[in-house]
Amino acid sequence: MQLCSSLKPFVSMLWITVFSSAGCKADPVSCRLWAQSQLSGLSMTGDFVIGGIFSIHSYMRSEQNSYTRPPPHPQCSGSMDFRELRIARAMEFTTHEINNRTDLLPGITLGYQIRDSCAAVPMSIKAAFQLANGVESVFNDTDSCSKSASAAVPAVIGESGSTPSVSMARLLGLFGIPQVSHYATCACLSDKLQYPAFFRTIPSDHHQAAAMAKLVKHFGWTWIGAVRSDTDYGNFGMASFLKAAQEEGICVEYSESYYRTQPRSKLERVANVIRRSTARVIVAFLNAGEMRLLLEELTRQPPPPMQWIGSEAWVTHPEFLKYNMCAGAIGFGVPRSVIPGFREFLLDLSPAQALESPLLTEFWESSFSCSLKGSSGGSRKCDGSEDIRALQNPYTDTSQLRITNMVYKATYAIAHAIHGVICNDTQCDKSATFTPWQILNQLKRVNFTTRNGYQVSFDSNGDPVALYELINWQFEKDGSIDFVTIGRFDSSKPRGQEFSISRAIIWLGGQMEVPVSVCSESCPPGTRKAVQKGKPVCCYDCAPCAEGEISNKTDSLDCIQCPDDFWPNSHRDSCLPKPVEFLSWDDTLSVILTVFSITGAFIAVCVAAIFYKNRISPIVRANNSELSFLLLFSLTLCFLCSLTFIGRPSEWSCMLRHTAFGITFVLCISCVLGKTMVVLMAFRATLPGSNAMKWFGPPQQRLSVLTFTLIQVLICVLWLTISPPFPFKNLRHYKERIILECALGSAIGFWAVLGYIGFLALLCFILAFLARKLPDNFNEAKFITFSMLIFSAVWVTFIPAYVSSPGKFTVAVEIFAILASSFGLFTCIFAPKCFIIMFRPEQNTKKHLMGKVPSNSF
Numbered sequence: 001m002q003l004c005s006s007l008k009p010f011v012s013m014l015w016i017t018v019f020s021s022a023g024c025k026a027d028p029v030s031c032r033l034w035a036q037s038q039l040s041g042l043s044m045t046g047d048f049v050i051g052g053i054f055s056i057h058s059y060m061r062s063e064q065n066s067y068t069r070p071p072p073h074p075q076c077s078g079s080m081d082f083r084e085l086r087i088a089r090a091m092e093f094t095t096h097e098i099n100n101r102t103d104l105l106p107g108i109t110l111g112y113q114i115r116d117s118c119a120a121v122p123m124s125i126k127a128a129f130q131l132a133n134g135v136e137s138v139f140n141d142t143d144s145c146s147k148s149a150s151a152a153v154p155a156v157i158g159e160s161g162s163t164p165s166v167s168m169a170r171l172l173g174l175f176g177i178p179q180v181s182h183y184a185t186c187a188c189l190s191d192k193l194q195y196p197a198f199f200r201t202i203p204s205d206h207h208q209a210a211a212m213a214k215l216v217k218h219f220g221w222t223w224i225g226a227v228r229s230d231t232d233y234g235n236f237g238m239a240s241f242l243k244a245a246q247e248e249g250i251c252v253e254y255s256e257s258y259y260r261t262q263p264r265s266k267l268e269r270v271a272n273v274i275r276r277s278t279a280r281v282i283v284a285f286l287n288a289g290e291m292r293l294l295l296e297e298l299t300r301q302p303p304p305p306m307q308w309i310g311s312e313a314w315v316t317h318p319e320f321l322k323y324n325m326c327a328g329a330i331g332f333g334v335p336r337s338v339i340p341g342f343r344e345f346l347l348d349l350s351p352a353q354a355l356e357s358p359l360l361t362e363f364w365e366s367s368f369s370c371s372l373k374g375s376s377g378g379s380r381k382c383d384g385s386e387d388i389r390a391l392q393n394p395y396t397d398t399s400q401l402r403i404t405n406m407v408y409k410a411t412y413a414i415a416h417a418i419h420g421v422i423c424n425d426t427q428c429d430k431s432a433t434f435t436p437w438q439i440l441n442q443l444k445r446v447n448f449t450t451r452n453g454y455q456v457s458f459d460s461n462g463d464p465v466a467l468y469e470l471i472n473w474q475f476e477k478d479g480s481i482d483f484v485t486i487g488r489f490d491s492s493k494p495r496g497q498e499f500s501i502s503r504a505i506i507w508l509g510g511q512m513e514v515p516v517s518v519c520s521e522s523c524p525p526g527t528r529k530a531v532q533k534g535k536p537v538c539c540y541d542c543a544p545c546a547e548g549e550i551s552n553k554t555d556s557l558d559c560i561q562c563p564d565d566f567w568p569n570s571h572r573d574s575c576l577p578k579p580v581e582f583l584s585w586d587d588t589l590s591v592i593l594t595v596f597s598i599t600g601a602f603i604a605v606c607v608a609a610i611f612y613k614n615r616i617s618p619i620v621r622a623n624n625s626e627l628s629f630l631l632l633f634s635l636t637l638c639f640l641c642s643l644t645f646i647g648r649p650s651e652w653s654c655m656l657r658h659t660a661f662g663i664t665f666v667l668c669i670s671c672v673l674g675k676t677m678v679v680l681m682a683f684r685a686t687l688p689g690s691n692a693m694k695w696f697g698p699p700q701q702r703l704s705v706l707t708f709t710l711i712q713v714l715i716c717v718l719w720l721t722i723s724p725p726f727p728f729k730n731l732r733h734y735k736e737r738i739i740l741e742c743a744l745g746s747a748i749g750f751w752a753v754l755g756y757i758g759f760l761a762l763l764c765f766i767l768a769f770l771a772r773k774l775p776d777n778f779n780e781a782k783f784i785t786f787s788m789l790i791f792s793a794v795w796v797t798f799i800p801a802y803v804s805s806p807g808k809f810t811v812a813v814e815i816f817a818i819l820a821s822s823f824g825l826f827t828c829i830f831a832p833k834c835f836i837i838m839f840r841p842e843q844n845t846k847k848h849l850m851g852k853v854p855s856n857s858f
Contacts, residue, residue, distance in 0.1 A: 093339075098110055238255065526545060
């Protein structure tokens with residue numbers, strides 16, 4: 001492999017620019033010596049050497065630049081991360097395992113160069129330059145690239161963090177050298193336009209963020225807090241989560257960020273925000289370093305019990321199990337795995353082997369508190385009695401091989417890519433030359449299963465299939481906390497089925513109950529959410545549904561209008577059929593009106609019987625007994641026609657009630673009008689030369705009654721033909737019930753019927769009024785006048801009462817008007833005659849009736 005010579009000046013300038021701040025002078029010799037002094041890692045030669053960059057130390061120390069002398073060298077400080085050393089040695093183990101295989105790269109020996117980046121961008125870039133170009137090749141004064149051909153690596157595994165990986169990916173992408181990260185999860189690295197040579201064996205945070213949002217939604221938490229590392233990992237991860245949370249209807253009370261190098265005041269401010277918050281669930285997208293500092297700060301003044309939701313960077317980190325405030329924490333981690341032979345490889349380390357590498361030397365001396373190179377700084381000399389198998393630290397703990405397995409898969413992926421470039425079916429050519437772009441293209445096509453059963457492949461973005469375990473921190477019987485797998489997330493499954501919880505017992509918030517974290521309690525059915533002004537959508541008031549509306553589920557955003565024939569129940573959570581109201585037979589008012597109606601009809605029949613029995617008496621024969629019987633018959637019908645207004649309206653009853661009422665009343669008024677005209681004609685006939693009775697005898701009287709009645713019949717026929725009355729559901733008067741009534745059909749027809757009755761009544765009144773002072777001891781005209789006054793008064797007051805009475809009372813008013821007017825006519829016309837017949841028989845004589853004693857005037 002060769003770097004193009006045209007890129008050599010550019011790379012040299014970039015190298016000098018980066019490391020001028022690191023303390024080496026801008027000349028090749030001093031920079032070469034300084035860079036060689038920084039080569040502290042693990043290495044093995046081979047036909048092809050794979051690079052590896054890991055954050056074995058967590059911090060980089062750099063003195064303040066005085067600008068009067070060259071800047072000091074950046075150096076790793078702090079204690080070694082034994083867990084990260086174990087992860088780095090997984091690359092070493094996998095390389096040896098591949099070299100011992102005959103089916104993968106047969107006859108080829110893979111080597112490795114492992115560097116410590118100290119989780120710092122400058123050190124990561126330095127290590128990437130070393131691996132990509134070799135220390136000496138960049139600063140060689142010759143124009144040949146021959147030395148870089150032996151020093152450059154075909155691919156690089158690393159880095160452990162997202163931010164250093166971004167810087168490395170930009171650099172290595174210039175040369176097309178593939179970078180396969182085992183722990184950089186930032187979703188930004190899936191952008192192939194910016195990072196064309198980047199791959200990873202750990203899923204992108206895009207999937208983890210979506211899974212965390214589904215987890216929060218699953219437990220009904222809608223009010224949460226969020227804290228993140230102020231790095232590419234935390235910022236991009238939290239941005240993806242907040243977007244997914246918004247889609248799930250989750251609100252965030254606060255979103256704070258912190259990075260370990262920021263002032264302590266910033267950390268205290270973040271801790272105080274957590275302590276004062278009302279959200280009982282906190283989503284922590286933090287690196288292990290920031291999480292450690294945050295928990296230490298919170299321990300000083302513990303907040304109320306909280307439910308922690310962790311990202312994969314810390315939720316499976318054994319170091320945090322000592323913090324009881326995180327008991328019940330839940331989050332997603334890469335699946336735990338078993339790598340056969342790996343533990344034996346880690347424990348197969350002697351003092352002599354440790355001396356071969358500065359990293360292993362530091363590990364040995366830190367683990368056993370002794371010095372391999374002799375006594376120094378008060379430490380005793382290691383005497384060989386140290387037993388690495390007795391160690392209990394993250395280096396020897398292989399119970400949680402998660403990220404370690406990602407390195408295992410990454411190393412195998414690169415080996416398969418090299419195999420695909422230099423090998424045919426049976427053998428490999430170790431002298432083959434190839435470019436990094438060939439390895440990159442081959443990585444896009446790898447698809448295999450590792451010896452421990454894990455599938456390895458990359459999509460078009462260089463990402464693997466997202467597979468997570470849902471981890472819950474649960475108390476054991478001895479009181480300790482341990483990781484328990486309670487579910488899974490698999491992005492390869494159909495949409496909506498990726499997330500599953502398989503374990504029944506879950507510890508949340510330090511107890512076996514699901515904590516509640518909401519800004520507002522759920523709105524019960526019958527109410528809707530009313531968002532509080534200036535607050536997130538999860539903060540709301542529960543407003544009762546408006547009149548005529550319901551909500552039949554919890555947390556309804558809007559209420560539903562009930563159909564026209566339905567009305568909400570008292571809780572406004574369901575629509576019930578509206579009660580239908582009409583003047584039914586079992587109604588108390590109906591019973592009363594029915595009694596009066598039947599009583600009136602019965603009295604009319606009784607009077608008719610009395611009149612028939614005394615039909616030859618003078619008082620019966622005095623004024624056309626035939627019209628009297630016809631009047632009694634019509635009054636009986638008037639009393640009975642009121643019954644047609646009672647009961648459930650139907651098409652026939654609606655047509656019958658109005659026409660029966662109109663025709664019977666016209667018949668009644670026609671009879672009264674006939675009797676009035678008889679009185680007038682009778683007295684006019686006594687005048688000399690008058691022959692009025694000749695023209696108004698019984699045949700003419702019958703004809704006049706028939707004529708007046710037929711006119712009303714004609715009006716009713718036209719009304720029923722053109723637009724008849726019909727049953728109608730009145731929804732306007734009452735919202736909560738239906739008034740079943742008879743619609744008029746044609747209002748003109750209805751008022752024509754009433755108007756005709758009124759016209760006849762008015763005519764009868766005028767004639768009776770004119771005849772009121774005619775000489776007679778029994779002047780029937782004055783009684784007819786009284787009856788017409790009562791009739792008119794009833795029907796004049798009926799009109800406003802009819803219009804303003806709601807529901808069934810409209811019908812009751814109409815029945816009352818019919819009965820009142822009928823009783824008025826009956827009482828005024830027949831009561832005096834019955835009184836004389838029954839109680840004053842001595843006055844029931846022709847002589848008395850024709851007496852000259854004038855009747856009292858009104």
